[in-house]
Amino acid sequence: MxxxxxxxxxxxxxxxxxxxxxxxxxxxxxxxxxxxxxxxxxxxxxxxxxxxxxxxxxxxxxxxxxxxxxxxxxxxxxxxxxxxxxxxxxxxxxxxxxxxxxxxxxxxxxxxxxxxxxxxxxxxxxxxxxxxxxxxxLAPSVTRRLIADFAKRPAPRRRSGTARPGGLTPRETEVLELIARGLSNQEIADRLILAEQTVKTHVGRVLAKLNLRDRAQAVIFAYESGLVTPGEG
Known part of the structure; x- marks a missing residue:
């Protein structure tokens, strides 16, 4: 193609x-x-x-x-x-x-x-x-710059302990948090003890449920929604 x-x-x-x-x-x-x-x-x-x-x-x-x-x-x-x-x-x-x-x-x-x-x-x-x-x-250097930018902004209101954005499952929420930290699929797989293909499936479901185009938008969503904040993790 x-x-x-x-x-x-x-x-x-x-x-x-x-x-x-x-x-x-x-x-x-x-x-x-x-x-x-x-x-x-x-x-x-x-x-x-x-x-x-x-x-x-x-x-x-x-x-x-x-x-x-x-x-x-x-x-x-x-x-x-x-x-x-x-x-x-x-x-x-x-x-x-x-x-x-x-x-x-x-x-x-x-x-x-x-x-x-x-x-x-x-x-x-x-x-x-x-x-x-x-x-x-989205290179790690770009992710770090995004995090630094968010660190300068007023902290968004945090989600409640039970609420998950867009109907994500607990595992999908974990994956989104790790995407926001700049981890690759392989690094997420190692962290969660999953197969890389399984992580790819979770990433695809996260993007689909939240109507996001790609990982770049996922990073922005995670910080703007208060799912994660700079300095955590």
């Missing part, structure tokens, strides 16, 4: 370099590029990509607002091309600086990943495949 990609960046050389790198892969097809967020939104609605590589800082419309418009599930915002959540593209945010303050907002906007522009070529190729497959590219 070929992954259709568009590249949205205000630097022509960056677009050309990424396009050449990705187009050389047999399973990736670069179907267009755009120089700013506004053009990127329009191109996404016409080209129906699987993955949008989106620069954070651009003129006319920045990558955060473009991601919000592309990923907004309301019919008025999407202009009709995405009849359901599974048909909307995944957005992989790109930035020059790992100290960007936009990580949290990018994930809140629905982005499935965050990657530095100076990452090795193999990392970019892998990132496209990961988010196209429906996974989140």
């Amino acid at each position: 070929t992954i259709k990609v568009i590249i949205v960046d205000d630097q022509a050389m960056v677009r050309a370099g990424f396009a050449a790198l990705l187009a050389a892969q047999s399973d990736i097809d670069v179907v267009g590029d755009a120089a700013d967020g506004r053009q990127g939104v329009a191109l996404s609605r016409s080209a129906h990509p699987d993955v949008v590589l989106m620069d954070v800082r651009m003129p006319e419309m920045d990558g955060l607002e473009a991601a919000r418009q592309i990923l907004d599930p309301s019919p008025a915002s999407r202009g009709g091309p995405y009849p359901g959540i599974a048909h909307r593209p995944k957005v992989l945010m790109l930035t020059t600086f790992d100290v960007d303050d936009y990580v949290y907002e990018a994930l809140r906007a629905g982005a499935s990943g965050f990657l530095l522009k100076d990452a090795p070529p193999a990392d970019l190729i892998s990132a496209v495949r990961v988010v196209a497959a429906g996974e989140a590219l």
Whole structure:
């Protein structure tokens, strides 16, 4: 199955370099590029990509607002091309600086990943495949930054001892808490003494019950709902 990609960046050389790198892969097809967020939104609605590589800082419309418009599930915002959540593209945010303050907002906007522009070529190729497959590219460093951000905010009201979000089972709630700590499926499996495939099943059920797109949104949900708080665990 070929992954259709568009590249949205205000630097022509960056677009050309990424396009050449990705187009050389047999399973990736670069179907267009755009120089700013506004053009990127329009191109996404016409080209129906699987993955949008989106620069954070651009003129006319920045990558955060473009991601919000592309990923907004309301019919008025999407202009009709995405009849359901599974048909909307995944957005992989790109930035020059790992100290960007936009990580949290990018994930809140629905982005499935965050990657530095100076990452090795193999990392970019892998990132496209990961988010196209429906996974989140959420590195431990990004998880730590999210936790640090939440630590600065007023603590949300904690759930009661018996209430579980979205009708999750006790085991699914445990899995969600560990996702929020940045643990991988294998690490969760080791912690709970489960098979990794069993953990994958639990993760899938958590996302489905809570209507979340991926692990990135699961992390945000866990902290915003008060299921976990920074410093625990």
